[in-house]
Amino acid sequence: MGPPVDPVPAGDSQPKSADVVIVGGGIIGVSAALFLARKGISVVVCEKGHVAGEQSSRNWGWCRRMGRDPRELPLIVEALKMWGGIEELVGEDVGFRRTGILYLCQDESDVEHHAEWVRRAGDYALDSKMIEGRALADLMPGAQKTFRAALHTPSDGRAEPQKAAPAIARAAQRAGARILLRCAVREIETEAGRVSGVVTENGPIRASTVVVAGGAWSSHLCRSVGIRLPQLAVRSSVMRTGPVEGGPDGAAWTEGFAYRKRLDGGYTIADGTISYHHVNPDSFRYFTDFLPILSREWRSIGLRFGDFLGGPFGLSPRLEGEGSVYERHRTLDPEPAVAPLEAARANMEKVFPVLKGVPTLQRWAGFIDATPDAVPVISPVKSLPGLVIATGFSGHGFGIGPAAGRLTADIVTGDTPLVAPTAFRYERFIDGTRHRPTTGV
Ligand SMILES: Cc1cc2nc3c(=O)[nH]c(=O)nc-3n(C[C@H](O)[C@H](O)[C@H](O)COP(=O)(O)OP(=O)(O)OC[C@H]3O[C@@H](n4cnc5c(N)ncnc54)[C@H](O)[C@@H]3O)c2cc1C
Numbered sequence: 393m394g395p396p397v398d399p400v401p402a403g404d405s406q407p408k409s410a411d412v413v414i415v416g417g418g419i420i421g422v423s424a425a426l427f428l429a430r431k432g433i434s435v436v437v438c439e440k441g442h443v444a445g446e447q448s449s450r451n452w453g454w455c456r457r458m459g460r461d462p463r464e465l466p467l468i469v470e471a472l473k474m475w476g477g478i479e480e481l482v483g484e485d486v487g488f489r490r491t492g493i494l495y496l497c498q499d500e501s502d503v504e505h506h507a508e509w510v511r512r513a514g515d516y517a518l519d520s521k522m523i524e525g526r527a528l529a530d531l532m533p534g535a536q537k538t539f540r541a542a543l544h545t546p547s548d549g550r551a552e553p554q555k556a557a558p559a560i561a562r563a564a565q566r567a568g569a570r571i572l573l574r575c576a577v578r579e580i581e582t583e584a585g586r587v588s589g590v591v592t593e594n595g596p597i598r599a600s601t602v603v604v605a606g607g608a609w610s611s612h613l614c615r616s617v618g619i620r621l622p623q624l625a626v627r628s629s630v631m632r633t634g635p636v637e638g639g640p641d642g643a644a645w646t647e648g649f650a651y652r653k654r655l656d657g658g659y660t661i662a663d664g665t666i667s668y669h670h671v672n673p674d675s676f677r678y679f680t681d682f683l684p685i686l687s688r689e690w691r692s693i694g695l696r697f698g699d700f701l702g703g704p705f706g707l708s709p710r711l712e713g714e715g716s717v718y719e720r721h722r723t724l725d726p727e728p729a730v731a732p733l734e735a736a737r738a739n740m741e742k743v744f745p746v747l748k749g750v751p752t753l754q755r756w757a758g759f760i761d762a763t764p765d766a767v768p769v770i771s772p773v774k775s776l777p778g779l780v781i782a783t784g785f786s787g788h789g790f791g792i793g794p795a796a797g798r799l800t801a802d803i804v805t806g807d808t809p810l811v812a813p814t815a816f817r818y819e820r821f822i823d824g825t826r827h828r829p830t831t832g833v
Pocket of ligand 1: 416417418419420421439440441442443444446447448450451452453455456575576577578606607609613630722723784787788790791792
């Protein structure tokens with residue numbers, strides 16, 4: 393089971409038509425809905441389960457500029473400004489705190505790797521810098537191990553994933569958006585070569601624009617209208633502890649463990665290095681697209697076999713007599729990888745003995761929606777007018793989420809975009825562009 397998520401009022405009824413239908417009530421879908429509704433657009437979000445039931449409540453909660461692919465830097469800078477004013481935007485505290493984030497270096501090659509990011513980020517590096525000695529020790533109260541150095545960004549922070557997307561969704565509702573829960577979109581409809589609406593499990597909704605913000609499901613949905621979107625699902629696991637007295641207040645990653653302090657006083661802990669891909673038909677369909685990233689990242693991806701056709705992404709989206717695969721899997725809830733989580737906790741305990749005896753309250757996992765270059769698609773689709781894709785956030789869409797939603801809304805309405813959207817264009821995956829992932833963690 394995933395962590396308990398703040399509720400969003402159900403009860404919005406399904407309209408016959410809207411200007412825009414958004415498929416997916418994760419942080420991207422509900423943020424796009426908020427900004428569209430604030431522009432006076434009639435917008436409906438269809439969520440097959442509950443808001444933030446999948447990745448958007450299961451993530452670490454890091455809101456970071458540090459370590460980002462240069463293509464994402466302008467958008468994450470805007471996102472962090474938005475997080476700074478999130479309470480005003482949504483009318484409640486969702487736990488955003490600028491507690492800083494550390495990438496801890498164990499040796500010289502780590503130092504060189506992170507220092508290289510600072511050089512590459514140029515002006516976008518802002519307050520990110522390499523620190524060591526006393527400056528680093530002060531940020532790790534109670535640490536029993538000295539790290540060689542760290543990349544530190546004091547202005548990065550964290551928010552509570554179980555609160556943020558639901559609060560944005562409620563704000564979107566207040567602004568006029570309709571959010572339909574337990575409402576799977578079975579198909580996107582087209583007419584005369586353009587999008588004309590969707591068919592949900594409760595019937596059709598006509599709309600001239602459909603935004604696909606379906607997380608790990610987006611590729612399946614796009615395929616049903618002949619759009620090839622290379623995307624693979626990667627399972628990543630997390631645990632949370634009970635409250636801890638003392639210990640560091642911020643977040644950190646190093647080989648062997650990653651942590652961040654939660655608003656409830658506990659820690660969210662993860663291994664942060666290893667994730668798993670469950671081999672399914674998409675693995676072969678998109679093999680060549682992912683070859684460059686796989687050849688670089690193969691040590692951090694474990695392959696799992698079995699259930700080739702029976703897993704969530706193995707089936708054809710339509711199920712005879714049972715509606716669709718989206719109803720069968722209302723909320724993706726993969727098994728967490730317990731051994732790597734326990735090892736991560738043990739590694740963290742060695743550094744912070746204050747964790748000893750603190751109970752582990754829960755473990756869970758989520759499926760990340762990875763693209764071949766680890767950069768999202770936030771883009772119209774030239775070959776199918778009316779279709780807009782906002783997906784493929786590749787394990788770092790929570791922090792960038794509010795700004796990605798705003799950019800999606802700008803693209804839908806044709807307003808001046810929050811940032812230049814060129815780097816996120818869909819066509820890079822079909823026009824022969826070579827994919828060069830450049831992100832670190
Ligand atoms: C373990 C883990 C740790 C992470 N840590 C971080 C982090 O620290 N910082 C960070 O920035 N990011 C992190 N991420 C990534 C981040 O969580 C995601 O990038 C982000 O939540 C993606 O949001 P989304 O709205 O695109 O997708 P999702 O949250 O997955 O939402 C998609 C929604 O679409 C719905 N849907 C799909 N198909 C249909 C359909 N046909 N009809 C109706 N509804 C449909 C699904 O039910 C789902 O609710 C992490 C992810 C995981 C799994």
